[in-house]
Amino acid sequence: MCGIFGAVTPGTDAAGIAALGVFSLQHRGQESAGIAVSDGDQLMLYKDLGLIAQVLDERKLPSLRGPLAIAHCRYSTTGSTIWENAQPTFRMSRGKALAVGHNGNLVNTRELLARLEGGKTRLPATTDTELLTALLADDPSGDTVQALLNVLPHVKGAYSLAILDDKRVIGVRDPFGFRPLVLGRIEPHDDDPEGKRSGAWMISSESAAIDVAGGTVVRDIAPGEIVILEEGKEPVSIQFAPGNEKLCVFELIYFGRPDSYMLGRNLYESRRRMGVALAAESPVAADMVMPVPDTGAPAAAGYAEGSGLHYREGMVRNRYSGRTFIQPSQHMRQRGVTVKLSPLREVVAGKRLVVVDDSIVRGTTTRQIVALLRKAGATEVHLRISSPPIHHPCFYGIDTQIETELIASTHSVDEIRDFVGADSLSFLSIAGVLQALDLPYDKFCFACFDGNYPVPVPYDTARHKFVLEDPDGEPVSRGELRAAAPTEVPHA
Numbered sequence: 001m002c003g004i005f006g007a008v009t010p011g012t013d014a015a016g017i018a019a020l021g022v023f024s025l026q027h028r029g030q031e032s033a034g035i036a037v038s039d040g041d042q043l044m045l046y047k048d049l050g051l052i053a054q055v056l057d058e059r060k061l062p063s064l065r066g067p068l069a070i071a072h073c074r075y076s077t078t079g080s081t082i083w084e085n086a087q088p089t090f091r092m093s094r095g096k097a098l099a100v101g102h103n104g105n106l107v108n109t110r111e112l113l114a115r116l117e118g119g120k121t122r123l124p125a126t127t128d129t130e131l132l133t134a135l136l137a138d139d140p141s142g143d144t145v146q147a148l149l150n151v152l153p154h155v156k157g158a159y160s161l162a163i164l165d166d167k168r169v170i171g172v173r174d175p176f177g178f179r180p181l182v183l184g185r186i187e188p189h190d191d192d193p194e195g196k197r198s199g200a201w202m203i204s205s206e207s208a209a210i211d212v213a214g215g216t217v218v219r220d221i222a223p224g225e226i227v228i229l230e231e232g233k234e235p236v237s238i239q240f241a242p243g244n245e246k247l248c249v250f251e252l253i254y255f256g257r258p259d260s261y262m263l264g265r266n267l268y269e270s271r272r273r274m275g276v277a278l279a280a281e282s283p284v285a286a287d288m289v290m291p292v293p294d295t296g297a298p299a300a301a302g303y304a305e306g307s308g309l310h311y312r313e314g315m316v317r318n319r320y321s322g323r324t325f326i327q328p329s330q331h332m333r334q335r336g337v338t339v340k341l342s343p344l345r346e347v348v349a350g351k352r353l354v355v356v357d358d359s360i361v362r363g364t365t366t367r368q369i370v371a372l373l374r375k376a377g378a379t380e381v382h383l384r385i386s387s388p389p390i391h392h393p394c395f396y397g398i399d400t401q402i403e404t405e406l407i408a409s410t411h412s413v414d415e416i417r418d419f420v421g422a423d424s425l426s427f428l429s430i431a432g433v434l435q436a437l438d439l440p441y442d443k444f445c446f447a448c449f450d451g452n453y454p455v456p457v458p459y460d461t462a463r464h465k466f467v468l469e470d471p472d473g474e475p476v477s478r479g480e481l482r483a484a485a486p487t488e489v490p491h492a
């Protein structure tokens with residue numbers, strides 16, 4: 001996933017606002033954080049493994065001077081969780097520095113590697129972002145925007161980018177707009193005594209971060225668009241390719257903050273409506289509805305509303321634990337869940353529960369949640385999931401790259417119900433998701449649900465997370481990475 005944020009704040013340092021912006025995007029990636037700033041002449045970059053508040057603390061921010069900044073938080077989809085792979089990436093290009101923050105995942109990594117001096121260049125990091133940065137820096141034009149125009153036609157996959165050179169912050173969204181990116185501003189205003197943060201422009205993965213940073217959202221950056229922000233100037237827009245929006249629907253189901261807006265839809269409201277649709281599609285006799293906290297809460301509220309059942313909180317979540325799934329190893333994930341969630345015995349004992357969550361990926365967390373609730377005395381556990389079963393891996397920015405990791409790709413709904421130990425299990429249909437969003441199917445990428453990949457994914461190691469750690473290695477077997485034929489999609 002990853003969160004990206006960029007700001008141009010004339011007359012004042014941009015590091016603070018960029019740090020605040022990316023702090024509001026922490027849910028998009030918790031492995032590493034980083035910031036790059038420019039004073040109009042020199043770039044400075046600071047990055048490390050860890051959470052934003054740990055990496056960008058107030059002792060470091062004052063030394064990051066200049067009115068231009070980009071910031072990033074990482075959730076790995078290509079390359080391991082090592083310091084070198086933290087972002088923004090940094091490279092010199094004909095005497096000038098360039099920094100890049102990326103949200104997404106490229107699918108033709110091998111092909112791009114071959115373009116770099118015939119594939120001989122050794123990269124310091126093993127991410128597709130490092131590769132993209134090297135391609136931009138190597139471009140003979142020596143100009144960041146021209147380099148983008150030259151390089152992007154060869155780049156396939158998902159990319160929302162925040163780029164910094166000495167004079168500009170540049171936002172880029174791939175022609176399918178798989179990942180979100182919005183433009184925001186802080187209007188100059190008379191009652192700002194110090195004139196600070198006035199007339200600022202920002203780019204952000206999500207609208208909520210623009211709100212938190214004190215700005216207003218101007219618009220979504222369009223698929224296939226480059227937006228150039230320069231001190232004291234209005235943004236300049238270049239449409240580098242025709243756009244054909246296929247926003248990741250999982251952003252609206254799970255990933256984005258509930259207070260963000262995507263495609264004009266508020267994410268809390270969208271999820272609540274998914275819960276209402278789920279109650280209509282899959283009713284069940286029960287005593288109460290409860291969410292899997294936190295992300296299941298809006299859909300659980302909708303389910304309660306749609307079903308007329310009472311809504312209660314049947315579990316508490318340790319607010320200091322991150323999202324379990326986001327931590328890269330299975331071992332860490334398994335340990336994570338009990339640290340994160342505890343059942344409320346008083347609420348669930350003796351009750352028939354409808355437990356609402358937004359998704360099942362591997363099934364391991366869900367299984368533990370059901371066991372915890374039964375141990376706390378629940379008499380029945382009916383699981384209701386406000387998205388369809390995830391049958392297919394995502395190659396555009398979510399770390400589910402092998403089908404065998406996805407329980408729904410190897411098990412039927414009844415088998416999943418037995419594995420997680422629920423009394424009943426239902427998923428929301430694609431038609432139900434679309435009904436809740438009140439938008440047409442073609443606006444979204446539904447590939448993880450129906451196998452309809454908007455950008456073809458080559459059957460080789462280009463789809464392998466560690467492709468750049470073993471670029472000469474044997475391709476991963478076709479069986480492991482097989483993308484199944486698209487299933488029939490019910491259009492709303």
Ligand code: AMP
Pocket residue numbers: 254292295296323324325326357358359360361362363364365366367398399
């Ligand atoms: P599991 O039962 O192990 O499949 O985990 C399901 C839980 O993972 C649900 O509560 C989801 O909210 C959460 N989840 C789904 N996708 C992701 C993701 N990409 N990163 C982190 N958590 C996720």
